[in-house]
Amino acid sequence: MSSRNGTDGSLLASLPFTLGALAFAIAPHVQYLPVWVTVTFLYCAASRWYIEKRRWRLPPPWLRIVLALLSFLAILFSYEKVSGVGPGSALLAVMGSLKLLETRVRRDQFVLLFISIFMMMASLLREQFLWSLPYLIAGIVVTMTAWLNMSLARPVSLRRSIASSCRLILLAAPVAIAMWIFFPRISTPFWSVPIDTSSGVSGLSDNMSPGDISSLSLSDAVAFRVRFDGAVPPPSQRYWRGLILHQFNGRTWTGREPSIDPRARRRISVSGEPVRYQVVLEPTRQHWIFALDMVIDWNLKQSFMGPDQQLAYTLPIDQRLSYSAVSHTSYTTDPQMTSLAKSWYSRLPESRNLQSIALAREMRAAAGSDQKFIESVLRRFHEEDFYYTLQPPPLGRDPVDQFLFETRRGFCEHYASAFAVMMRAAGIPSRIVLGYQGGELNPLGNYMIVRQSDAHAWTEVWLPGRGWHRVDPTAAVAPERIESGMSGARYEAIGASWGLEAPAQWLHQLTLTWDALNARWNDWILGYGPENQQLFMQWLGMKKPDWQKMLFTLLGLVTLGIVAVSIILLRRNRPPPKDAAARLYAQFTRKTGLPPHTGETPQNYARRLHERPGQNPQSVDRVTTRYLAARYGTPDQQALQELKSAVVEFRRSA
Amino acid sequence: MQVRSTVEQMPAESNAPIAALDQARKSLNTIILGKEEEISLALACLLARGHLLIEDLPGLGKTMLAQSLARVLGLTFQRIQFTSDLLPADIVGVSIFNQKQGEFRFQPGPVFAQLVLADEVNRATPKAQSALLEAMEEKQVSVDGKTHNLPSPYFVVATQNPSDQIGTFPLPESQLDRFLMRLELGYPDEKSERALLTGTDRRKMLDEIDASLDAGALGSLQDAVERVHVSEPLLDYVQALVRFSRESPEIETGLSPRGALALIAAARAHAFILHHSGVFPDDLQTVFAAVAGHRLKPASGSAIRNAGELSRHVLDSVAIP
Secondary structure (H helix, E strand, C coil): CCCCCECCCCCCCCHHHHHHHHHHHHHHHHHHCCHHHHHHHHHHHHHHHHHHHHCCECCCHHHHHHHHHHHHHHHHHHHCCCCCHHHHHHHHHHHHHHHHCCCCCHHHHHHHHHHHHHHHHHHHHHCCCCCHHHHHHHHHHHHHHHHHHHHCCCCCCHHHHHHHHHHHHHHHHHHHHHHHHHCCCCCCCCCCCCCCCCCCCCCCCCEECCCHHHHHCCCCCEEEEEEECCCCCCHHHCEEEEEEECEECCCCEECCCCCCCCCCHHHEEEEEEEEEEEEEECCCCCCEECEECCEEEEECCCEEECCCCCEEECCCCCCCEEEEEEEEEEEEECCCCCHHHHHHCCCCCCCCCHHHHHHHHHHHHHHCCHHHHHHHHHHHHHHCCCEECCCCCCCCCCHHHHHHHHHCEECHHHHHHHHHHHHHHCCCCEEEEEEEECCEEECCCCEEEEEHHHEEEEEEEEECCCEEEEECHHHHHCHHHHHHCCHHHHHHHHHHHCCCCHHHHHHHHHHHHHHHHHHHHHHHHHCCCHHHHHHHHHHCCCCCCCHHHHHHHHHHHHHHHHHHHHHHHHHHHCCCCCCHHHHHHHHHHHHHCCCCCCCCCHHHHHHHHHCCCCCCHHHHHHHHHHHHHHHHCCCCHHHHHHHHHHHHHHHHHC | CCCCCCHHHCCHHHHHHHHHHHHHHHHHHHHCCCCHHHHHHHHHHHHCCCCEEEECCCCCCHHHHHHHHHHHHCCCEEEEECCCCCCHHHHHEEEEEECCCCEEEEEECCCCCCEEEEECHHHCCHHHHHHHHHHHHHCEEEECCEEEECCCCCEEEEEECCCCCCCCCCCCHHHHCCCCEEECCCCCCHHHHHHHHHCCCHHHHHHHCCCCCCHHHHHHHHHHHHCCCCCHHHHHHHHHHHHHHHHCCCEEECCCHHHHHHHHHHHHHHHHHCCCCCCCHHHHHHHHHHHHCCCCEECCCCCCCCHHHHHHHHHHHCCCC
């Protein structure tokens, strides 16, 4: 006997599918969710299955309520809020898991499937990769299969139910594709989804301390991709300007918040050929926009140039940004500088890194001029035994002193920092630029990939008459870093660690192919915004596309699709009229203009016709009676003749 | 709309019983008001040599219908009130020792009537129920190794209260299958109820009514019913209905071949009552809920819960070939 709360094993057939669909939906979230959420799901899923198998009772309502409250509080505790993608999906995952514990009938499982679909879609709010689409399709197939399995009275084979769900999805796909293409895109979204900030995005931070960039050098995440219109500048010119740091506290360099300086652009004067290119920037959750040194023109709404000629966006960059820009690799900026600015850019904290300051003053005195002093410092880096390494030793309170006089091993940020400090010690205005240097050309897509491992820090110094200009002390120590970039070295290292050389090449090729695919995906699928849509509509032959036209086209296409599918399905289900009587009767029903319902008998149909004005009841009855007699009555040639004359008469009178 | 009668097409010798059947139908409709369709169905059930199960709440005229049927059709009538202490012997009868002749003599039970009303059949134990159901199926009774034939025609009307009442043994599916039809009478409409309340006592009316038919005439009508024409398209339709009932996800148990045969037999009888020249789709649809309703089981979790809706679902989903 099953009690009120007891399970009866009736869900044994459908439960695995429901659990599978839920697991599929939660999987993309797992890496962002607190571990206890995943554990809760696994525990609930396993115990629900076990309960059904053992025909146990489900947990009592009070326990479920307590659990729900506890998990709500736990989420509040983990995230300190309940809105946003992170807490939202965690809440869904936990409540879905708890819902399992009260799933008793089919309806409950439907709720779980709705949650699954919702969570699958929610995973797109976090990230949209190339593999997101196949994953989503697989997830929908699993959910649909679960759905079908639940709706069927008798279990069918797994293959058959998967085939039916695939068929359903295929039938729906044209509508989905049409909606995707034609649904009017709006440049500014109505809503902004608060992105999950608990997970880190690798990238440059707003300040620089020793060790910051070297930790980035191990990440091959893509920072941005660039497509050049003309010739690609040589590696030594590929400095991607990001943010400027000009305040030093002895250890950490910091910049200022993004701010507009309308005169910044005017202070640039350029020479030589312009370089034109388009950038697709991956989300950084910061404001900085990267462009080739030195950018003079760019087209991106809501962006501006700051006082140090760095570009910034008004909002944190949560979505992939695409912009085109024009740069000149030979340029001068800020030929004049006030004495106030000069002292600002030469400020150093007192009583820190004193040895370095003393050394710089000594070298400046020996050099005679600022230019010579710069050269001598670079020469010192080049000729004395300074090493360029990804694993520099940790540095203490006076990092510049320690680096210059003790460890002498460092990464670009060490050199840039030490160089800038020495310049400032000698009274030369200097600042640090954070950005990227280099980039790898992907021959497959003919574009350049700039990765996080290309992150770089260099210095700019100001000299009277020349203005600000770039000096990269790292180039003095490790010119190969500047000339060949980081990428090659990494793959060789991987290959070497396997004791093989061939896989390195092969792996590199594979990575490039994958990235080319991703770039196409980003351009065409994820980047299908208002601009691309306009272009595509024009390509399709729509003149002056606007949202009304698109919406009407969409409605038309969807209606057409539904009508087409309905006709196909109706054709398949309608039995072909076989005999003469049926054909005559079909003529009659067509003539009335009122199609009979499925399973409507001739007499009921006649009754329905009587209610319509303008029909002659007698002639309708005559046709009906004779049809029934001719088709279902005792076989009789005369009856058929009578039907024929009745139909002819009806058609004439109508 | 009433489709023109085609009495002319029927064999001439059976004209008299057909007129009597019409008369019987008319008489029944004067006693039981507002239930024309149910009366046609009950008559069709009887003409198709089937047994009838009436399932409804007390007081809706189940017993009245059975009594009137017996009366109007001129059949001998016995009523068995099923109770929880009813024994099989109370139904089929017992052998009693006759001291004078020094032998056992069989004393037939109430089951030996042409029309047996088994009232509230679900109140008795399964053992008593099965005694009746065996008699229905075999049309004979075996007591002490001796077989006794039941009278002919033989017609059982069983009534049953909806099974969620206390202290009942609902008939299992396999035994429900023995009944050709299951009917629900339901409440009368306003007008009929008013006529019932103001008219003469129905029992008195019943006593005054004359039999329109007798056993012999009924037998010949039953033979005639079997000769009603069933066309190829109609057989297609029956097969389509049966196939759908087996394939629909809403239905757990579809119609068996026996169910299909029952459908055709009942539709034939219905067509005969309405003087159709053959079985029309309308006949099939009219008898469908009564014949198929208790043979279909909705799928667990289906939105459809009762037999009427389930039958409607089948009829509305299958195109008439």
